């Protein structure tokens with residue numbers, strides 16, 4: 324049995340009931356074979372793959388909180404500190420009702436490679452809770468965040484672990500989390516969290532960064548294929564921060580976004596998501612209603628209940644911006660049947676491994692989310708630099724650096740593929756490039 328297969332088998336045995344984590348382990352390890360084969364003896368001796376798939380630590384804690392009626396509730400909080408070979412643990416916090424340890428581990432594992440691709444010194448971590456923000460009042464959100472931080476604070480710090488937002492955690496939540504951290508620790512260490520408000524150490528462009536970065540990355544991919552964003556139509560899923568930033572940048576570059584989605588269904592706006600419609604997405608997110616139908620109610624376009632855009636609307640590019648496993652095998656088949664040539668993955672692990680294999684076998688160009696959405700965490704890295712220098716950069720400066728980073732990620736992917744003589748396949752290239760840097764740092768630092 325090959326070294327990779329051995330490690331996959333061991334990992335399965337040690338992580339029963341964690342399908343999402345196994346999915347990403349199989350996806351990553353499955354594409355780094357050329358790198359592993361070249362250095363197998365050294366990697367085996369240093370148990371690199373075995374250490375790579377085992378988190379440094381997994382913290383699970385109780386989060387009690389009181390609702391507006393004075394009734395107490397208890398949720399579970401998590402922080403998985405996966406790998407800090409190249410920098411302090413870094414990654415978002417997700418508040419969503421179906422969050423569990425499996426979700427946290429798959430996200431923290433992906434984050435390790437994603438952060439490595441940014442070329443900034445950040446390790447991989449992820450956290451969150453099964454708390455459901457839908458329908459919660461501002462006060463309830465504040466009390467939940469405070470209670471969550473009452474435990475989290477002892478595990479994080481500007482040089483130790485730097486959380487940020489993810490689904491269900493935006494600027495408002497980061498504000499409450501930071502307020503409580505400061506209160507407990509008694510120090511103004513605002514480098515402990517990123518995605519902060521501008522008035523207390525946040526970075527310009529951070530809210531837009533994931534969507535902007537995803538569009539910049541796609542632009543590099545299209546350039547490689549001799550194409551441009553201008554004139555292309557896009558089906559997006561989601562309507563949160565990521566879909567908002569992407570819609571803004573796609574619109575600016577002359578593309579047209581025609582769908583968005585939510586847990587309730589999807590909207591189809593053939594005139595394009597532009598201008599005030601893009602701004603309205605922010606209101607929809609802030610309302611905590613978690614309904615995309617609000618968009619069609621306001622702007623009078625079609626709403627299709629209970630469905631996803633995939634296979635229902637034809638476009639030049641599909642861009643899932645909502646959540647994991649939203650492109651299943653049946654969606655992949657519908658996409659191929661409809662002749663959609665490009666899947667730009669934005670949300671973390673949106674495509675199941677069987678759907679990915681089907682798409683690639685049928686000539687669809689798939690880009691890897693760990694590269695595409697890395698602009699968010701990269702800009703968090705820039706926020707950390709600004710905090711430690713005690714200054715703030717102009718929006719143009721942050722945007723320029725973000726663009727360079729995304730271009731750099733695409734270059735690294737191409738270089739990694741060239742090194743192993745492989746054809747253009749950004750999914751494999753991202754895994755190879757991310758793995759190389761993390762493995763080199765782990766080798767240099769010895770076994771611990």
Ligand code: GLU
Nearest residue numbers: 414415487488489700703
């Ligand atoms: N949650 C985002 C991600 O998955 C951002 C993480 C961060 O900025 O630390 O990359």
